[in-house]
Amino acid sequence: ALPTLARASAGKDAFTFTEILRGTDSTHHAPEGYDVQLLMRWGDPLFPDAPPFDAYAQTAAAQRLQFGYNNDFIGYLPLTPEDGQDERGLLCVNHEYTSTLLMFEDVGDNYPATVTAEQAAVEMAAHGGTVMEVARRGGQWFVVVPSRFNRRITADTTPMTLTGPAAGHDRLKTRLDPSGRSVAGTMNNCAGGITPWGTYLMAEENINGNFTGMLPDGHRETANHARFGVPGHWYAWGRHVDRFDIGKEPNEPNRFGWIVEVDPMDPDSTPRKHTAMGRFKHEGAETVLAPDGRVVVYMGDDQRFDYVYKFVSRGRFDPDQPAANRDLLTEGTLYVARFDADGTVTWLPLVHGKGPLTAENGFESQADVLIEARNAADLLGATPMDRPEDVEPDPRTGSVWVMLTNNHWRTEDQVDAANPRARNYWGHIIQIVEPKGDFAATRSRWEILVRCGDPAQPEVQASWNASTSENGWFGSPDNCAIDPAGRLWVATDGNAMTGAADGLWAMETEGPGRGTGRAFFRAPAGAEVCGPRFTPEGDTLFLAVQHPGDGEGATFLAPNTRWPDFAEGQPPRPTVVAIRRKDGGVIGG
Ligand code: FEO
Ligand code: CA
Ligand code: CA
Ligand code: CA
Helix, strand or coil: CCCCCCCCCCCCCCCCCCCCCCCCCCCCECCCCEEEEEEEECCCECCCCCCCCCCCCCCHHHHCCECCCCEEEEEEEEECCCCCCCEEEEEEEEECCCCHHHHCCCCCCCCCCCCCHHHHHHHHHHCEEEEEEEEEECCEEEECCCCCCCEEECCCCCEEEEECCCCCCHHHCCCCCCCCCEEECCCCEEEEEECCCCCEEEEECCHHHHCECCCCCCCCCHHHHHHHCCCCCCCCHHHHCHHHECCCCCCHHHHCCCEEEECCCCCCCCCEEEHHHCCCCECCCEEEECCCCEEEEEEEECCEEECEEEEEEEEECCCCCHHHHCCHHHCEEEEEEEECCCCEEEEEECCCCCCCCCHHHCCCCHHHHHHCHHHHHHHHCCCCEECEEEEEEECCCCEEEEEECCECCCCHHHCECCECCCCECCCEEEEEECHHHCCCCCEEEEEEEEECCCCCCHHHCCECCCCCCCCCCCCCEEEEEECCCCCEEEEECCHHHHCCCCEEEEECCCHHHCCCEEEEEECCCCCEEEEEEECCCCCEEEEEEECCCCCCCCCCCCCCCCCCCCCCCCCCCCEEEEEEECCCCCCCC
């Protein structure tokens, strides 16, 4: 057995809420004594001139002024409260993707081929992100409209610049952008992060799905696009907009799949895509400082058999030099993780000219290494994981929590110490411990915290603390958060596999309770839970309820739930909720 990385209990406050029950129904559930407020729904106005939401007549112009679809990451930046307010801040919310069949009354019988140009434009306007001012009076949160901060970032109309070694490279040039330095939009923004200098990081994930078309025979990008699953043909965008057809614009996919940095304080600022951080299916990008002030960003590449990465900046964070901090993510070293059976993590640098990353293997420059980070990581011998999703560093303990959602494609032959189950339908959570809290270290330790799934079924081979109740275990960990008391919370995407709705669980990570899960929130049917984010006092928890009502055969007219409005004939709406304790106390007890 591995030496346990569990520290003795550091005296963290115990969870004292009463667990909710496993199950699935049309609505959400939170423990007794908690209020769940619907803060912002798909289509709600962000600007005074936003038309009222009309699901039967949605337009791209309206959508650009309204909250987008499928809310995912949530960041919170506190602001000084104004008169009569108890709390105020900016919420930064990603809109990961569009559920075409739930958004539109009629997409015809031959979806996605029948999606119209206007519907595709609505979808592009519903991707991206939202920055919005929020405030609380007493127990009640609300979105401030108008606000000088409110902003929509979309997949088509928001100009962005590229930074770092791949910016301006030939492989990033297109007819619309012969400079290779300027991209219209960001898309498939899954999780993300908030930096110590107050910017918002948006992670571009399953961008392949929006591309259609075919490369000419023998095209330079053939192997690159194949490794990324481009074109995915999931949407009709390429039928209406040339740049999403790779036959017409073979380089356009290389301009997506990056980490995007946004200054939420300035709604006129130009977001930047940082190529130094690598191109893959980015799940999240949580930032932490190494003891020497370098910035470390942990990132998962969410696909079966893909990798865990970290980026270490070249420069150092300086709280007195806010302008200089803005460029910290433009230069640094990207590493990919190899998890060895002896409990070591070795972080392998993706640096051109090092090891196999040479011209003989198709990497002419650092730009090639970053554009094809996955192919580079393959050659370096990184450990193929069971779908790395959120990767969350805890600055207080030096621990990093890695959510591995699931991977039922793994065979017995492919099992290894860090991915110990074949046909892993349930996922697991790995703890990485950085030596002496040095997040920039290139050798770390790792151990599995829990193997998810039903502990009552021996064939599942789950591992939980024995004190976990029948409601406290789950499957498919995806997003996670560390609350202000240092406690871990895990949200799921795919718990339906175990016969119950997705939700949010509190997880004990230290002391005798290590590995105990406790059910806190349950999503309505068809939804996953994203973006857990606590306010600095820990007395509000924001959650993103994504794709409610979805599922096999679910449509606009026949969804699995009409949450949260429950209005006859109206579709379900992805919604950010704010959870408070009725007595105003700390979430979780
Ligand atoms: Fe967008 Fe990996 O979930
Ligand atoms: Ca996710
Ligand atoms: Ca997170
Ligand atoms: Ca997911």
